[in-house]
Amino acid sequence: MDQVLSYYPGCSLHGTASEYDASTRAVCELLGIRLEELEDWNCCGASSAHAVDHELSVLLPARNIALAAKADKDLFIPCAACYGRSKVAQAAMTEDAGLRAKFGEAVGMEYRDGVAIRSMLDLLADPDVLQRIRAGVKRPLRGLKVACYYGCLLVRPPKITGAADYEAPETMDRVVEALGGTAVPWSYKTDCCGGGLVLGRPDVVGRLIDRLMTRAVEAGAAALVTACPMCQGNLDTRQKDAAQALGRDYQLPIFYISELIGLAMGHPKPEAWWKKHLVDPRPLLGTI
Amino acid sequence: MEQIASAGGSASPPTAVTPDPSFLRQVEKAGGATISPCFQCVKCSSGCPLTFVMDLLPNQVIRCVQVGLKEEVLRSDTIWLCASCETCTTRCPNGVDIAHLMDTLRQIALRENVTPSQPGIVATHAAFLAEIRARGRVHEMFLVARHKLRTRNWTRDVALGWEMFRRGKLKLLPKGVKGRKWLKERVPRVN
Incomplete structure (x- = not known):
């Protein structure tokens, strides 16, 4: 099946989360989904615009939605924060004629919509996509026990995301099982990692990360799996400091779900992704 | 160094007030x-x-x-x-x-220019919006540099930054958006 989607990578996937970008593109290619990067996209405002200026936090993603409407395809946004902000903006623009008028004035282009915004979870929840993944597994992840970590914005608030299982989502768990791995049950799937607080209060973020890491280890996980560059970045780069500050000894690789799909479907060069991780997943992958 | 309070709700509001809507x-x-x-x-x-x-x-x-x-x-x-x-x-x-x-x-x-109780967090928002004003996109190294200029915390995360650089996680050159003229007028500066 051939499918074409507009692709909004966002700032993180063009920077520290480049392995999420690369593995997402690789997996979509393996699944026969063509991605066309939205031309001249801008930052969605992420965790800061909404704290400072409500109207701006709508106008920024609205410009990207208008660009996608011109391209006339569904808009795929793998970053959880970009996805969340874009969905909030889309709802606000639909409800508020005042905002639509302001958009034309401020941005200098016409607002158009009619675009379905899809997250990584939306993509993976499609039974047809899951079937293609299952059928394409060349190297089953037998023996790999992971905790699927969804974080906040992929599921909350449900009136925006439309998620039905927002307290205990299962989409990534089902994918991990389809890849031949084991998704351990645990209760912290949608607890917050501290996201945007990391520059201002790394000590606070350390406490949040510690709770997640400790609970994942208790549940028997050897790694965590995410679909959010902030969750992955926080957990991968900050767990060493958190463990040191709180006297723990965990050291768990943090995967993007796209990396595990790519690996199991036999992508030829996953090495390039592993090199970007601070906690090197290769020793763990060597055991499966 | 900022301290973590041991329990939430430590600064309870006053017990008797005259309501003002x-x-x-x-x-x-x-x-x-x-x-x-x-x-x-x-x-x-x-x-x-x-x-x-x-x-x-x-x-x-x-x-x-x-x-x-x-x-x-x-x-x-x-x-x-x-x-x-x-x-x-x-x-x-x-x-x-x-x-x-x-x-x-x-x-x-x-x-209303209330002195923020968490200047490090407000500095993140200020740095973030300054990035959007400048280019329409956020470049993570510039973001951290702007945050450091505001907080004057020069040593924090230097070792981590080096680890990330070594692994090729940090993009060196920023890329701007063509349609960004409106941002100069519309994105506020945070004091």
């Missing part, structure tokens, strides 16, 4: 959530992952706004330490959008 009206006018339905069930604070470091619990913030304790709210750590995880908004049985209320309170605090 003007702050509530200001919050509602500024687009804040409708908070009148709150009956203090404390579900928001029970599920909040940040209470261990907050001075006012989320339900206390709502009560303070209702009775007009403007200073207490705008000077609190809570409005800045809220991570916008949306758990409270999702679970509130009365449909109060508490995460949105926190946003509105931050916006009022910035507009």
Whole structure:
């Protein structure tokens, strides 16, 4: 099946989360989904615009939605924060004629919509996509026990995301099982990692990360799996400091779900992704 | 070094006040959530992952706004330490959008130049918006540099930055958006 989607990578996937970008593109290619990067996209405002200026936090993603409407395809946004902000903006623009008028004035282009915004979870929840993944597994992840970590914005608030299982989502768990791995049950799937607080209060973020890491280890996980560059970045780069500050000894690789799909479907060069991780997943992958 | 408070709600609001509705009206006018339905069930604070470091619990913030304790709210750590995880908004049985209320309170605090209790977090927002103003996209190394210029915390995360650089995680050159002229006029500077 051939499918074409507009692709909004966002700032993180063009920077520290480049392995999420690369593995997402690789997996979509393996699944026969063509991605066309939205031309001249801008930052969605992420965790800061909404704290400072409500109207701006709508106008920024609205410009990207208008660009996608011109391209006339569904808009795929793998970053959880970009996805969340874009969905909030889309709802606000639909409800508020005042905002639509302001958009034309401020941005200098016409607002158009009619675009379905899809997250990584939306993509993976499609039974047809899951079937293609299952059928394409060349190297089953037998023996790999992971905790699927969804974080906040992929599921909350449900009136925006439309998620039905927002307290205990299962989409990534089902994918991990389809890849031949084991998704351990645990209760912290949608607890917050501290996201945007990391520059201002790394000590606070350390406490949040510690709770997640400790609970994942208790549940028997050897790694965590995410679909959010902030969750992955926080957990991968900050767990060493958190463990040191709180006297723990965990050291768990943090995967993007796209990396595990790519690996199991036999992508030829996953090495390039592993090199970007601070906690090197290769020793763990060597055991499966 | 900033300290983590041992328990949430340590700076309790005063026990007797004369209610003044003007702050509530200001919050509602500024687009804040409708908070009148709150009956203090404390579900928001029970599920909040940040209470261990907050001075006012989320339900206390709502009560303070209702009775007009403007200073207490705008000077609190809570409005800045809220991570916008949306758990409270999702679970509130009365449909109060508490995460949105926190946003509105931050916006009022910035507009009225209230000295922020969490300057490091406000510096993140300032640096972030400065990046959007400049290029329409955020370049992570520039973001951190701007944050350091504001907080003058030169040594924090230097070792981590080096580790990330070594692994090729840091992009060197920023890329700007063509359609960014409007941003210069529209994106506010945060003091």
